[in-house]
Amino acid sequence: MNKKYEVKGRYKVMNVQELIFHAGIPKTGTTAIQDFLYCNKDKLLRDYGILYPNTYGYNNHFIYAVAISKPNYYSPNPLEKLGIGFEELAFKLKEEIQELKPDKVLLSSEDFMWHIHGLSKIVEVIKPIIVKVVVYLRRQDNAINSGYNELVKSDGIPVFLKSFLYTLYISLNYYEFLKNIKNSLRFDDSISISIIPRIYYRDFDKSWDAVEDFCDVLSIPKSVFTEHKNEINVSLSPTSTEALKRIKEKYLLPPGIFKKVVSFLYEYERENPSKIKTLMPLEERKKILGHYRESNEKLFREYFDRENQFVLSKEEEELYREQEKMQKKEIEAEIEKKYKAIIDFIVKNSLVNSLTPRVTIYTHQKYGMSELTREFIKHGLITDWIGGHVDVCNEEGIAGWLLDLEDKDAYFMVKLNGTPVYIGKPNLERKDVKENFGVDVNAGFKISWKDAKLPEDILNLPDDTELEVEVIHERTGYIIPGNYKRLSKRALLEKIIPQKDELKI
Incomplete structure (x- = not known):
């Protein structure tokens, strides 16, 4: 010190x-x-x-x-x-x-x-x-709903989660x-x-x-x-949130431009108020509150000396049922109208040059990766999650884990400079993954570069070229996040016996 x-x-x-x-x-x-x-x-x-x-x-x-x-x-x-x-x-x-x-x-x-x-x-x-x-x-369903909306609205957090349950918390x-x-x-x-x-x-x-x-x-x-x-810090309406999420997922916007888009949506909502108050399904709310019922009862009994207050009232249930009677086409039309309004705003304000298409998406940007995510997976509230992590990436090889709850036989693909060099399945036991997520699946992988097959366009690069490594969830094309680093082609060649231009499956 x-x-x-x-x-x-x-x-x-x-x-x-x-x-x-x-x-x-x-x-x-x-x-x-x-x-x-x-x-x-x-x-x-x-x-x-x-x-x-x-x-x-x-x-x-x-x-x-x-x-x-x-x-x-x-x-x-x-x-x-x-x-x-x-x-x-x-x-x-x-x-x-x-x-x-x-x-x-x-x-x-x-x-x-x-x-x-x-x-x-x-x-x-x-x-x-x-x-x-x-x-x-805050009652948990409302905390998750509001947290999801806030994540979409935040320019500093590049996530566009699949649904409410994947909220980072x-x-x-x-x-x-x-x-x-x-x-x-x-x-x-x-x-x-x-x-x-x-x-x-x-x-x-x-x-x-x-x-x-x-x-x-x-x-x-x-x-x-x-x-x-x-x-x-007022939230946007549900349909404005979804329209903004589509923009965020499709384009990389500079923070200043993103804030202008959010401000535009607030102004748009003042002139065109939405009848849609929530898009979180009633059954999803019930699952969340059911999951926390026992702990909420302890909370209110020991700290407030009263019965559990974090429950759905009859009036709320009626409101949410009425909301769910709205046609999906009507909801989708409102989202699409707002999406186009955002594009129109960008065009009219000569901000088109700020629209940079997003070319890479990581699994955690769609499916989340937080303590709440793991808890919901472990207790069955989330059943279609995809995630993983690259723990090691060096001149010897690459190692990590991948979990796909919908496909226990999911493939992953390794790319060098955007070119596939290996396709395989996780087949190693990871006790930490089994414990953290409550699954009985071998989610680990470990690959030596000797097992990779480099195509000619990689072999023909200068020896001092640095190669960018990516591990992809094959079915979705989303990148698994992790400890990546650029690798020297010369160092890789020392580990690999050049083979024919084909994939090892």
Whole structure:
């Protein structure tokens, strides 16, 4: 550690009474809460002794979540751009606390939910008397629906998932999630730990205000603060989301152009409101809530002393059944109309040159790869998933795994510079895959380049050529993600006996 940033020195005692973490989850009014806290940070400190620390250019403490994450979790790592690491961040936080002398410190980031086990690092820096973790919980079907829409709308996340169930998320077993938070924050009796779950009620009561609810948690009156917007990060309608997903899957758009397209869709919706409120099937909602029923019952019984509230009401079921009576042709027509409206917008605004056709799609961009994905596969909610990973790619060979739930005999293809050089099937046992996904399938593969057959167009390349490697799921043409690197043709030739221009099957 750089001694300049030694955190144990003269700032050892800071007398912080409470350290409060606000840890999401996403799409529960987090942006509105963070905007409120950021805009009112001076008054919060002056009148209530609550410090909302330096956010380093954000309106939240994403940087702290990055600092406590595992190596290489974020790529690119925004800490590198700032030129600081955890030690420097901790030092600066201590300086800020020492100078301003708050009673309480409040850190807010949805990304904390992904790095619960790292929160203790921040606790150890500040050494408060009380630690509170505030988490907003949303009924799981609505959380998945909203998360899916947000992923489509996000220009920084290049996914266009097949359906709602493939949404990238942690497990939505909230009972276990809260238990994990508590278990990760075990200290001696000098620090008291309090887990504070709150329910996101806006799905059922449009007058419910996340900021007002959060102010109740802090025991402060919202009315004395600067006005705020109740809903900041509003979702697009379901048909606009699907139209945008088709654009995203078909074209690579620069972030600035993508944001213009999203803004156009919001304006289009104001002028042409949709009657379609959801495209998530009722039966899918029932499966999700059925999957979490037992854990939800424990959650509400132990934390709220009431019956499970995360259930479908009769009114909701009637609404969703009415929605499902709409003809698929009518829904498809609305999606196609919006898709064409986006193209028209691009043409009229001379943005055609920004439309770069997408030529490669990875399995995780369509099928997802998250803790929630694995959980749903393991418990039978997802039955048509395709995924895998290339673990090794070097001059000796290539190895990894591929799982196709619909086709246990799926082929994969290895390409060099876009040319097929090998086709085969996974045939090696991978105990980790069997355990993670609850399947009894040999999903592993390991190929020596000696087994590949290089065609003439590869053999005729200069020896100093670097070859791009891809492993393809043969049936769909999607690329398996992984640890790829470009390989030297000369190094490969040392491993391969040139053979006839044909595929080994």
